[in-house]
Amino acid sequence: xxxxxxxxxxxxxxxxxxxxxxxxxxxxxxxxxxxxxxxxxxxxxxxxxxxxxxxxxxxxxxxxxxxxxxxxxxxxxxxxxxxxxxxxxxxxxxxxxxxxxxxxxxxxxxxxxxxxxxxxxxxxxxxxxxxxxxxxxxxxxxxxxxxxxxxxxxxxxxxxxxxxxxxxxxxxxxxxxxxxxxxxxxxxxxxxxxx
Numbered sequence: 001x002x003x004x005x006x007x008x009x010x011x012x013x014x015x016x017x018x019x020x021x022x023x024x025x026x027x028x029x030x031x032x033x034x035x036x037x038x039x040x041x042x043x044x045x046x047x048x049x050x051x052x053x054x055x056x057x058x059x060x061x062x063x064x065x066x067x068x069x070x071x072x073x074x075x076x077x078x079x080x081x082x083x084x085x086x087x088x089x090x091x092x093x094x095x096x097x098x099x100x101x102x103x104x105x106x107x108x109x110x111x112x113x114x115x116x117x118x119x120x121x122x123x124x125x126x127x128x129x130x131x132x133x134x135x136x137x138x139x140x141x142x143x144x145x146x147x148x149x150x151x152x153x154x155x156x157x158x159x160x161x162x163x164x165x166x167x168x169x170x171x172x173x174x175x176x177x178x179x180x181x182x183x184x185x186x187x188x189x190x191x192x193x194x195x
Contacts, residue, residue, distance in 0.1 A: 047084040058084070058193060062098070065190065069107040079107075079120075082145050090149035092156075097121075097149060099187030100167070103179070110139055115172070121148025 049055035105111035155166035168174035
């Protein structure tokens, strides 16, 4: 009985995440304005695939892979569509973003790291004050994915397309190989997509 009570209590608490801490770096006013504009657009999250068949194939395949972590079909599809939309919007590979989410939060919507990062993509709260609006909720799926993808795109731009360094910045572990290697490993082993 005690085990059941502890298990229920643990299930109700926000999930801890093992993510690092994105570092606050002062932004030029023009960069801050551009990042704010990038997250402010509230366009429809319905993703645009090259074809209807590719959409069906991708969603079916990725949904099957994600079913152990998110048992409810509609929740899985909603997450996958939003990941695809936000990743493409930011010029990122959706499968890489799925690998990042796997490493950052294990697909736990309410994950909180020891550094205070929140949600699927483990976004640090300082980003809300820096580029968002005070009402932005980092536990809201679309908000979290929009912020996470926009921030990673920003780091890719700073690092001139070097994904290894951009992932290090994202995790607050720039120059250390463990985090970028974990994301690449999850991306290639769990989420690679071959048409």
